[in-house]
Each structure stands twice: as C-alpha cells, then as structure tokens.
Amino acid sequence: MGNKLTDGRDVRFVLYEQLRVEALCRSERFQDHSGETFDMILDAAEKLAANEFMPTNSRGDEVGCTWEEGKVKIPESFHAPFRKYCEGGWLSMCEDEAVGGQLVPVVVDFACKEMFFAANYALAGYMGLTHSAAKVIEVYGTDEQKASYMVPLYEGRYAGTMNLTEAQAGSDVGSIRTKATRNPDGSFSIQGTKIFITGGNQDVTENLVHIVLARIEGDPDGTRGLSCFVVPQRRVDAEGRIVEENDVTCSGIEHKMGFKGSATCVLNYGDNGNCRGELLGPERKGIVVMFHMMNEQRVLVGLQGLAQGSTAYMHALGFARERMQGPAFGTKGPEQVPIIRHPDVRRDLLWMKCSTEGLRALIYYTVYCMDRLSVAADEEETLEWRDLVDMLTPICKAYATDRGFDVCTRSLQVHGGYGYCREYGVEQFARDSKIATIFEGTNGIQALDLFGRKIRMREGAALKTLLAKMYGDVEEAGKVPELAGYADDVSKAIAALDAVTKELLDRVSSGDAYTAYSWATPYLEVFGDIVLGWMFLWQARIACEKGATSSGDDPFYASKLDTARFYIGSLLPLVHGKIQAIMRNEEAFSRMEEAMFPDPA
Numbered sequence: 001m002g003n004k005l006t007d008g009r010d011v012r013f014v015l016y017e018q019l020r021v022e023a024l025c026r027s028e029r030f031q032d033h034s035g036e037t038f039d040m041i042l043d044a045a046e047k048l049a050a051n052e053f054m055p056t057n058s059r060g061d062e063v064g065c066t067w068e069e070g071k072v073k074i075p076e077s078f079h080a081p082f083r084k085y086c087e088g089g090w091l092s093m094c095e096d097e098a099v100g101g102q103l104v105p106v107v108v109d110f111a112c113k114e115m116f117f118a119a120n121y122a123l124a125g126y127m128g129l130t131h132s133a134a135k136v137i138e139v140y141g142t143d144e145q146k147a148s149y150m151v152p153l154y155e156g157r158y159a160g161t162m163n164l165t166e167a168q169a170g171s172d173v174g175s176i177r178t179k180a181t182r183n184p185d186g187s188f189s190i191q192g193t194k195i196f197i198t199g200g201n202q203d204v205t206e207n208l209v210h211i212v213l214a215r216i217e218g219d220p221d222g223t224r225g226l227s228c229f230v231v232p233q234r235r236v237d238a239e240g241r242i243v244e245e246n247d248v249t250c251s252g253i254e255h256k257m258g259f260k261g262s263a264t265c266v267l268n269y270g271d272n273g274n275c276r277g278e279l280l281g282p283e284r285k286g287i288v289v290m291f292h293m294m295n296e297q298r299v300l301v302g303l304q305g306l307a308q309g310s311t312a313y314m315h316a317l318g319f320a321r322e323r324m325q326g327p328a329f330g331t332k333g334p335e336q337v338p339i340i341r342h343p344d345v346r347r348d349l350l351w352m353k354c355s356t357e358g359l360r361a362l363i364y365y366t367v368y369c370m371d372r373l374s375v376a377a378d379e380e381e382t383l384e385w386r387d388l389v390d391m392l393t394p395i396c397k398a399y400a401t402d403r404g405f406d407v408c409t410r411s412l413q414v415h416g417g418y419g420y421c422r423e424y425g426v427e428q429f430a431r432d433s434k435i436a437t438i439f440e441g442t443n444g445i446q447a448l449d450l451f452g453r454k455i456r457m458r459e460g461a462a463l464k465t466l467l468a469k470m471y472g473d474v475e476e477a478g479k480v481p482e483l484a485g486y487a488d489d490v491s492k493a494i495a496a497l498d499a500v501t502k503e504l505l506d507r508v509s510s511g512d513a514y515t516a517y518s519w520a521t522p523y524l525e526v527f528g529d530i531v532l533g534w535m536f537l538w539q540a541r542i543a544c545e546k547g548a549t550s551s552g553d554d555p556f557y558a559s560k561l562d563t564a565r566f567y568i569g570s571l572l573p574l575v576h577g578k579i580q581a582i583m584r585n586e587e588a589f590s591r592m593e594e595a596m597f598p599d600p601a
C-alpha cells in the first residue's frame, strides 16, 4: 500500500503476524473467510478511502455544514462517498447474514475503518454512529423495531444518532431532564432538548433514527431512572413506509474548531407536544442499553485518535523526506539535506512511529479480544476475553486519543511554518482530532472509569487477568536472547504498575479518596505507556522469529525490532518518574483549596 493514510505493512503485520487473525476462521462464525478474503476487503477499503473519502476531506473542512430553517446540509462532496460506503455493504459487514452481513471479524473491519477515519474523519463519523444505532436495536429491539429501523440502518438508507447530552447534563448523565410520558397505545411522548448531537440532522439519508436517553415520568432521579428510546425523525408504518414527520426539530448547529464536516446539532424533541418514541429495552435500564452503544463507540473513538495520528505521521514522513534544510549535521557548510536526516526531526519521527504502531497494536488487540469473545467456547473463556475488553476499553479511548492528538501536533511541528498553513493539511488533523479526547465520555471520565471501576471489577480479578496476560507474553519474549534485557524492563514496569495500583487503592480505603482520584488521569497514562511496552515486546519477539537483522530479506522486521527497542529503552523508562510522582503524593495538592486559585471574574 502506498498512501498517506496508514502504514499498510504494519496493519498486516498486526493482523496476520501478531494476532494471527486467520485462525479466527477455524470457528464456525468466521468459517467462510480466510486471509485472502481479508486482504480483498482491506484492498477495497483502501481504494474507497483513498479515492473517495480523502479527496473530500479538505473541502468538507472548508465549507462545513450549514443550517437553514431547521434543515442541515452537510458538505455536498460527502454525499457520493457516503452512499458508496452504504451501498458497498460496509455498515453491516460484520453482522449475521440474516441482516445482510458477511460475518467478517470486527478486527478486520477496524483495520478498514482506520483508513476511513484517516481519510475523512467527519464523513466516517456518520457511519460509525449509524452502525452503533443499528447494533443496539439488534440487541435490545423488538422484532417490529428491527424491521422498521435496524434493517434500513444497516443498509444505510437511514442514519443513526446518539442522544445523551443536554445543557446541564454533559459528563453528569444522571441529570438528564428529557421526559417520556406514556401514551395509551404503548408509545411514549418525548419532550426535551439535546445538544451537541452528531449527525442530528443531515441531507443524505431518507430518515434518521435517534437513540435517546430520557426519564419516564415518575421514575427516580439519577442514572437509575433513565430509559432508552428509539425516536424516528420521520415515522414509519408497519410496512416500513415513511408516513409523516415526527416532532423533532433541529434549532441550530455548532461552529467548531474542527470536525467541521460533521453536523453537531441542537435537537428539540416535542416542542409541539407530538414527538413519539418507542421504548428500547427494559424501563429504567436505559443506561445499560446506551452503554452497549457507547462501549462500541469508545473503542471506535480510540481508533479515530490512532487514524488521525497515523495520517499525520505519514504526512510528516513524506514532508521530512523532501524538505531540504542545512547545514547537514556535523558540518558548517551550506549543504542542505532532507530534514529527516536532522537528529531532532528523526527523533520526532521515531516517536510518532512508536505512537502510531503501538496504538494500532493496542486497539486491534482489544477488538480481536471482542472477536474471541464472540466465539468463546465456554464460560471461562468468555470471562477472560470480556475482562480484557473491559480493562482495555478506557485505555483505548483516552490514551489513544490523547496520543493521537499529540502525534498530529508533532506532525505540524515537523512541517515548520508550512504545517501552520492550510495547504499542507496537517493543521486540519490537529483541529479535527481534538474532539476525540472530549466526546464519548471525556478522557477525564475514562480515567475515572479505569481507576474507579475497572481495576476493582470482580474484586480485582479483571485486572489480574490482564496483568497475567502481560506477564505471560513477557516471559515468552524473555526466552529470546536478544530480548532478555528488554523483557526485564517491561516486567519491571508492570511490577511498578501493580505497586502504584495497590498504593492508590490503599489511599482510597484509608479515607484519602480525594487525592487518590486526583491521580486518575496520570494513572491511566502510565497504564497506557506500559500496555504499549507489552505490545512492543510482543512484536519484537515476532520480528526476531522472522529473522530481523539489518541485512535481512525484509527490512520491515529490523525496523520493527528497533522501533520496539527504542520504545522500551527510551520512552518506557519515563513511566518510573511518573509513578514516582504518584507515589510521592505531594501534600501541596491537598492544601490547594479552591480559594487559592486566582479569581478571573
């Protein structure tokens, strides 16, 4: 593959050599596939992403979305690739044949989506939500709801949206005020205002299906009183024909720093008292239902961080090979060399290589665990794969999006002044990618999920499963003579993670929860750094098995081995300093009362 989206060789290395995804085809679910069909799918995705999505990216950013009298227009140039994606069956690719799918493993789909999100983040975002809406109806919907909404969503005739946020209810989902009132026919009247709704209105699909969190009148406050509803933009009859408009209006769109081709809408439900919704799943279990949609979205948002970082890195590489500046290192003469030869730039590029390859391994592995979960043979296997997915989900979401954004800004830096100018495209990656750290639960909320919930899940058993897996791979790598020292480094980092986890949990149980929670984000960062160390050691072992030497037949393996060595030898050691800071628990933090901050008012 030769495009500016992803490193296709690395994509295939993770899929086929690290995760050995062809082995999934031994299960009944994936039996119709093979490495060849996966390759065909990847090639087709690359074509669509590079030829149809990418050329519309910059134009979409320039023209953005427009709102007029309640109707939203997304960039005209998005329409054709949007339709091609839907007509090509990409939305339902991983689903059962009964719903038009081809039972492709999700990990292969994610490798394709990495290209789509790299090529045009705003455009690909519409598809991600549409798939999640279809999926949540597939899992929780009635037969009628599946026929009316899920099928046209998977076909891409309808698009899906996810509606949690209200002005007073951002991270605090329990404060949602949108109301649902029972009607005699079993439907509900919905009333309330949702803000920041991605794709809340657009002019491509014939209908929209809003998945909405609301509170049935009389139900308790907080998240435990929330229920989930399917609210069509236009009502459909039993035969699936669109019969009339529902009372859902879009009263405006946001003007944002990036992600401009994506319509971010204010949606008013039931302004005229005539908005009909249908309960999705059990009453007062809305948060569980919505979490089904959100968990899928969270790993997907992590992929978005990786994808934007990946294309930013590829752009930086292309630029650094061509941009000439002097003097050449160690000379005083006028000779100019490509900036990739300047040590500071090369270090930046290697940092970006480590970040994107490490994140790719982390995200693909997490999604591979989902595939393994879907074909688990017994309860024990189910528990193991679920533990791994649960533990890694907040890390994928938060660590990958923070790192992805950092890669975008470093790419901009490598471009110098040109990076700051529109023509080179990288400033758009920096602006676009920032949103991934904010939506789907801010990264701060992800850190709370990891520290407050996941590491205590099943009394710490899920964390133990993950640590055991990491130690197992470290032991394997330690048997390779070239890697023994690196395995020792990763092993020490995992031990330090274990120790800092215990220390923080001790602080919580000894009544110092406030300061313990103040470390949630640095803790997640350290966790992510160490998970990447594990991934690189695993990859280095494979590179060694393939005979990685600088004179080897395939330079990819030598490059992979040295990338892993650089990460473990130069970047991973930084975690010890970060952990030391957490362990020291500087008391100044506790003394820093609110009044000690300046008052800007």
Ligand SMILES: Cc1cc2nc3c(=O)[nH]c(=O)nc-3n(C[C@H](O)[C@H](O)[C@H](O)COP(=O)(O)OP(=O)(O)OC[C@H]3O[C@@H](n4cnc5c(N)ncnc54)[C@H](O)[C@@H]3O)c2cc1C
Residues within 6 Å of the ligand: 161, 162, 163, 164, 165, 169, 170, 171, 172, 195, 196, 197, 198, 199, 256, 259, 264, 435, 438, 439, 440, 441, 442, 443, 444, 445, 448
């Ligand atoms: C472009 C865009 C698209 C979006 N798309 C959708 C969508 O499709 N559907 C949807 O429902 N929403 C969507 N959102 C909303 C998004 O999910 C919220 O913006 C996000 O959840 C944060 O809520 P908030 O903006 O109210 O910030 P707040 O919740 O006010 O958070 C502000 C800051 O405080 C921190 N914070 C808040 N509470 C806590 C706490 N308890 N502990 C620690 N830190 C805390 C946060 O981490 C954050 O840093 C979108 C937003 C944008 C900008």
